[in-house]
Amino acid sequence: MKLIIENIGMIRQAEIDLYSLCVIAGENDNGKSTIGKIIFCILKAVNRYKEDLRESKDYWINEKLNEIYFFLRTNLKIKNSSVTERMMLLRSHSFSEQISSEQWPVFDELINELIHTAELNTEQKEHVIQLHNKIKELVAQPENQRKAIENAFNKIFASEFDSSLLLQGASKGYIQLLDNNITLIHLEIDQHNGVTLLSEIEPIELKDATFIDSALVLNYHDVLIRSQTLLDIDKRRLGNLGMAYTTLHTKDLFDKLRNPILPNSLFDIDKTELLSKLHNIVNGEIAYDKNVRDFVFRRNQEDISIKNTASGIKVFGLLQILIANDFISKNSMLVFDEPENHLHPKWQLKLAEFLVSLAKNGIYILLSSHSPYMIEALKRYGDQAGLAKKSRFFLAENRCIKNEDRLGEIFQVLAEPFEVFRKMDAEVLRGE
Structure with missing residues (x-):
């Protein structure tokens, strides 16, 4: 060389x-x-660039997921066992480990269930949906190898x-x-x-x-x-x-x-x-x-x-x-x-x-x-x-x-x- x-x-x-x-x-x-x-x-x-590429994408997925959790925790009115269980599941995973794009389908379904079972007003529900859609975009985003x-x-x-x-x-x-x-x-x-x-x-x-x-x-x-x-x-x-x-x-x-x-x-x-x-x-x-x-x-x-x-x-x-x-x-x-x-x-x-x-x-x-x-x-x-x-x-x-x-x-x-x-x-x- x-x-x-x-x-x-x-x-x-x-x-x-x-x-x-x-x-x-x-x-x-x-x-x-x-x-x-x-x-x-x-x-x-x-x-190390491949590691950086993955870390960067997974980091922002996790950040948006945590943002959803905090918003729901602050604004949820209903406290039935089904919602509580889903919130605890969202918290335990999003704060204990880095969520990768491969793991996203599980959380995609979990957030959908929370949106439909929790009593949120129209504005609140729209905010969660926007955050949810942002994560979907991150997951679907092609990896920019050159930039990485x-x-x-x-x-x-x-x-x-x-x-x-x-x-x-x-x-x-x-x-x-x-x-x-x-x-x-x-x-x-x-x-x-x-x-x-x-x-x-x-x-x-x-x-x-x-x-x-x-x-x-x-x-x-x-x-x-x-x-x-x-x-x-x-x-x-x-x-x-x-x-x-x-x-x-x-x-x-x-x-x-x-x-x-x-x-x-x-x-x-x-x-x-x-x-x-x-x-x-x-x-x-x-x-x-x-x-x-x-x-x-x-x-x-x-x-x-x-x-x-x-x-x-x-x-x-x-x-x-x-x-x-x-x-x-x-x-x-x-x-x-x-x-x-x-x-x-x-x-x-x-x-x-x-x-x-x-x-x-x-x-x-x-x-x-x-x-x-x-x-x-x-x-x-x-x-x-x-x-x-x-x-x-x-x-x-x-x-x-x-x-x-x-x-x-x-x-x-x-x-x-x-x-x-x-x-x-x-x-x-x-x-x-």
């Missing part, structure tokens, strides 16, 4: 082929993280980028995902960060993405468990008002660390071998302990508070939990933003070797890095694993990324500090 973006986030122009192992290097403020966030958002939006997809992208991008999706100063932006010159997605972003779909949506092989930008997410259980994203507001959970906000990728990662998913045939990587490798690296494992409602590091049958463990252990612990919970699988992508942070060079090499083993198992790896140790290790281990033709090293500069392997230039950029040291040494020698 190929990703093309223009005037998005921190990037003016980027075109990259998504290989099994993709590495993006470059100085800060050149858009390295933007690529991973865009792919993360695309996969989230494409895989645009809504999904708007909500996902807003939850991840807030109001900063479009490059500052640009009037329009574009995001395009292709596979062998077939357009899978083509989006236009306007000045108000609104998303317009410019093509039909084609199926995408990748089913999910996980974005990691800090292992310290493990330290903030008490905060993140009460946090929400802008998606939660759209779900109209009034009880969440006043709660802390976080980015979508942070909340997504936190939820995946706490909750394993049900077994699925897609998850067919050899978890045992991978988990064994991670256990050997840190001589233990990180897990979520439901009893203490927090993450712990287990070593030699002893639980240690996650807050008292080294940041390097947390990096490998994140991978342990994600693999154990079946969120790192074939046809998924792991996006790692500067994973070398807090890692000793020796462990950078171990992490690079492990990420290569994931790529070899069919997991797509997209990584940004400043570390020459990490980048060279990924190159060497990748070549040893037979991934030379499935790896690509990109350079982000001047807020652009060209679709070229630029490993040599990356090392030149990363070597610039050493050139400064060389000049300093030369000055010292001249002074002597």
Whole structure:
């Protein structure tokens, strides 16, 4: 697959082929993280728009149904057992569960019975009939797939980028995902960060993405468990008002660390071998302990508070939990933003070797890095694993990324500090 973006986030122009192992290097403020966030958002939006479509329609059906209930409860004069029974049935279902359009025929009949058995005046009866007809229209309304997809992208991008999706100063932006010159997605972003779909949506092989930008997410259980994203507001959970906000990728990662998913045939990587490798690296494992409602590091049958463990252990612990919970699988992508942070060079090499083993198992790896140790290790281990033709090293500069392997230039950029040291040494020698 190929990703093309223009005037998005921190990037003016980027075109990259998504290989099994993709590495993006470059100085800060050149858009390295933007690529991973865009792919993360695309996969989230494409895989949730059908859910949004159904939720939106069912929500308004339920709202109108509840409106009928409140109106009848206020205006009913007759209180015989038949009417009372029907009112209780209407209340018990409309307030205990979301009524779907498939369930509507039962309530259609129930409302008809209430209209005809309850003593309502002409004006009251007409109001209930109008509400009833509105629900019928909602039930019969064809699903607008294109609009649902645009809504999904708007909500996902807003939850991840807030109001900063479009490059500052640009009037329009574009995001395009292709596979062998077939357009899978083509989006236009306007000045108000609104998303317009410019093509039909084609199926995408990748089913999910996980974005990691800090292992310290493990330290903030008490905060993140009460946090929400802008998606939660759209779900109209009034009880969440006043709660802390976080980015979508942070909340997504936190939820995946706490909750394993049900077994699925897609998850067919050899978890045992991978988990064994991670256990050997840190001589233990990180897990979520439901009893203490927090993450712990287990070593030699002893639980240690996650807050008292080294940041390097947390990096490998994140991978342990994600693999154990079946969120790192074939046809998924792991996006790692500067994973070398807090890692000793020796462990950078171990992490690079492990990420290569994931790529070899069919997991797509997209990584940004400043570390020459990490980048060279990924190159060497990748070549040893037979991934030379499935790896690509990109350079982000001047807020652009060209679709070229630029490993040599990356090392030149990363070597610039050493050139400064060389000049300093030369000055010292001249002074002597």
